[in-house]
Amino acid sequence: MDILNPAFWTFVALIAGIYVIFSLGLYVQFSLAGLPNFGHVAFMAVAAYTMAILVVRYSVSLQVAAALGVAAAVCLGLVLGIPSLRLRADYLAIATVAGGEIVRYLAMNLPGLTGGPLGSIGLLGPGNIASYNQEWQGLLDRLTAALSIPLGRSATRDLAMALLVWALAGTLLVVFWRLERSPWGRVLKAIREDETAATAVGKNVFAFKMQALVLGAVLGALAGLLLAWQIGVFSPDDYQPTLTFYAYLILILGGMNRLWAIPVGAAAFSLLYSGTRFMDFFPLSLINSGSRAFLRLFLVGLLLVLFMALRPEGLLGNRRELLLEK
Amino acid sequence: MLEYLAQLTLNGLITGTILALTGVGASLVFGIQRVANFAHGEYMTFGVYVALVLNVGFRQDLVISAVGAMAATAVLAVGIHFAVLRPLRGRGLVALSLITVGLALMLRHLLFLVAGAGIHQYRIDQTAVFDLRIIRVSPGQAVAMAVTVIVAPVVALFLARTSVGKAMRAVSDNRDLAGISGIDVDRIGAYVWLLAGALAGLGGVMFAVVQGPFDPNLGSQVLFLIFTTVVLGGIGSAYGALVGGIVLGLVMDLSTWSGFAGGLDARFRPVLAFAVLILLLLYRPQGLFGKARVL
Numbered sequence: 001m002d003i004l005n006p007a008f009w010t011f012v013a014l015i016a017g018i019y020v021i022f023s024l025g026l027y028v029q030f031s032l033a034g035l036p037n038f039g040h041v042a043f044m045a046v047a048a049y050t051m052a053i054l055v056v057r058y059s060v061s062l063q064v065a066a067a068l069g070v071a072a073a074v075c076l077g078l079v080l081g082i083p084s085l086r087l088r089a090d091y092l093a094i095a096t097v098a099g100g101e102i103v104r105y106l107a108m109n110l111p112g113l114t115g116g117p118l119g120s121i122g123l124l125g126p127g128n129i130a131s132y133n134q135e136w137q138g139l140l141d142r143l144t145a146a147l148s149i150p151l152g153r154s155a156t157r158d159l160a161m162a163l164l165v166w167a168l169a170g171t172l173l174v175v176f177w178r179l180e181r182s183p184w185g186r187v188l189k190a191i192r193e194d195e196t197a198a199t200a201v202g203k204n205v206f207a208f209k210m211q212a213l214v215l216g217a218v219l220g221a222l223a224g225l226l227l228a229w230q231i232g233v234f235s236p237d238d239y240q241p242t243l244t245f246y247a248y249l250i251l252i253l254g255g256m257n258r259l260w261a262i263p264v265g266a267a268a269f270s271l272l273y274s275g276t277r278f279m280d281f282f283p284l285s286l287i288n289s290g291s292r293a294f295l296r297l298f299l300v301g302l303l304l305v306l307f308m309a310l311r312p313e314g315l316l317g318n319r320r321e322l323l324l325e326k
Numbered sequence: 327m328l329e330y331l332a333q334l335t336l337n338g339l340i341t342g343t344i345l346a347l348t349g350v351g352a353s354l355v356f357g358i359q360r361v362a363n364f365a366h367g368e369y370m371t372f373g374v375y376v377a378l379v380l381n382v383g384f385r386q387d388l389v390i391s392a393v394g395a396m397a398a399t400a401v402l403a404v405g406i407h408f409a410v411l412r413p414l415r416g417r418g419l420v421a422l423s424l425i426t427v428g429l430a431l432m433l434r435h436l437l438f439l440v441a442g443a444g445i446h447q448y449r450i451d452q453t454a455v456f457d458l459r460i461i462r463v464s465p466g467q468a469v470a471m472a473v474t475v476i477v478a479p480v481v482a483l484f485l486a487r488t489s490v491g492k493a494m495r496a497v498s499d500n501r502d503l504a505g506i507s508g509i510d511v512d513r514i515g516a517y518v519w520l521l522a523g524a525l526a527g528l529g530g531v532m533f534a535v536v537q538g539p540f541d542p543n544l545g546s547q548v549l550f551l552i553f554t555t556v557v558l559g560g561i562g563s564a565y566g567a568l569v570g571g572i573v574l575g576l577v578m579d580l581s582t583w584s585g586f587a588g589g590l591d592a593r594f595r596p597v598l599a600f601a602v603l604i605l606l607l608l609y610r611p612q613g614l615f616g617k618a619r620v621l
Binding site: 030036038083084087088089090091093094095097098099101102105106109242245248291294295297298300301302303304305308309312 | 361362410413414417419420421423424425427428429430431432433434435436438439442443550553593594596597600601603604607608611
């Protein structure tokens with residue numbers, strides 16, 4: 001593919017926007033409240049599956065199905081959070097990644113409910129091809145038509161989607177930037193720094209942690225819905241635990257505790273992720289294109305290790321405000 | 327139906343002893359490092375592929391291949407300990423957990439790059455079956471049984487009787503106290519990684535032998551079974567992990583027996599293990615036998 005192809009870069013920007021929303025959810029949970037959620041991807045999966053099942057099987061309208069998808073992710077947050085928020089940090093990490101894997105295994109092994117390994121395409125049983133995003137595509141078509149008045153032929157569906165995603169991401173970033181500076185955000189940071197002290201001044205630590213977890217779940221669910229609409233068909237394998245660690249890498253790349261650095265991290269990550277397909281110079285040209293995906297994931301791991309070891313505050317972060325030392 | 331129960335018990339014991347052996351190493355490492363090693367599954371996969379090269383590439387028999395895998399994985403584990411984990415000790419639980427996650431991604435996809443995504447298997451006849459009237463044993467299971475029957479008591483005796491084994495358990499249980507008692511904590515830490523690496527390599531090869539065809543995802547698929555084993559036995563407790571592994575293996579296989587309310591669908595065995603892991607972390611983080619204390 002041509003490296004200067006605008007369609008490709010529109011797509012990269014679009015995916016980066018979805019990752020911004022996904023990582024913002026993790027930011028609220030981890031950077032603000034200090035909850036190391038290693039199973040964030042489960043919120044994506046639950047929202048996408050709920051939405052798709054409702055649309056395909058029960059012909060629910062898109063808005064209602066999306067709202068119920070977010071509600072399902074909130075329920076999962078409550079189910080995971082009520083018992084596990086009292087755990088020590090690394091136990092919470094293990095428990096949440098195990099919880100995320102339970103969601104994925106169930107999606108894989110309950111074909112009657114989820115379409116099994118086939119994914120969303122198998123929601124109507126074998127032989128029928130299920131599709132959940134006609135209504136969304138219709139919406140995008142109308143938006144594209146509107147865009148083509150000023151832009152002419154360069155208005156594409158992906159461009160319309162990218163603009164939508166970034167409008168939402170930008171709004172959410174501003175909202176949460178305000179929230180971080182509100183009394184609510186300050187309490188969360190206090191809990192992150194010293195739970196006992198926050199309790200001593202009369203804050204309900206558990207309730208605040210729960211709010212952070214649930215807000216993160218909502219953001220994860222939104223990202224999951226957008227991703228599902230964009231890719232058009234998904235399967236349990238799209239919700240591997242690695243996705244959660246992409247979000248961690250985005251937070252680290254930008255700056256662990258800098259909300260406005262999330263888009264920077266997401267852009268850097270998307271460049272790295274999509275850029276590897278252009279690395280066809282020697283010695284990398286020895287690796288065939290099918291294996292480049294493994295190279296990408298290897299690089300994700302390498303960057304995680306390097307940044308955590310050498311620059312845990314990230315590119316733009318502030319070392320003084322770093323919860324990782326605990 | 328009882329024959330089927332006997333068969334399930336055997337299968338469970340085999341899986342269980344493999345989990346137990348690997349779990350001993352993982353538990354000791356958890357104890358000295360104070361952080362879960364998310365790359366432990368990949369250490370196993372590494373051993374699996376070293377043995378594959380020896381077994382298929384150099385036509386060595388399986389026992390020699392397994393010994394080679396143990397040595398190579400032990401070196402890998404100690405190397406990573408000295409290069410990455412020891413210099414970064416004290417970085418905090420989440421940071422170290424993320425670092426081991428990164429190491430896991432690196433190792434797994436390095437194996438994917440080098441060995442390819444295709445499935446492989448050892449030179450062992452997976453179709454043959456030894457029919458012992460009540461139960462049937464595949465050659466892979468027979469090899470696994472023979473190895474674990476020898477290795478498990480050796481490991482247990484090593485930990486119980488030798489001074490190095492005792493020191494390992496002491497450091498894993500309470501690092502500071504062990505240091506004050508005159509144990510060279512750093513040296514013992516390196517030994518623990520040697521042992522954990524060797525056992526992970528062996529456990530990986532045994533899993534591959536029992537399971538048959540495998541790909542580089544093998545280790546990451548059993549990682550949470552290892553974690554469950556470690557938590558079942560009580561984190562840092564070597565004997566606990568030995569028992570925990572066997573209990574987990576038996577529970578997973580026996581839960582599919584139709585005598586228990588129709589039995590659990592075999593597909594849901596991993597879900598059962600994950601649920602056990604979460605419940606243990608919540609309600610009994612000290613494990614089945616551990617004493618309650620602040621962890």
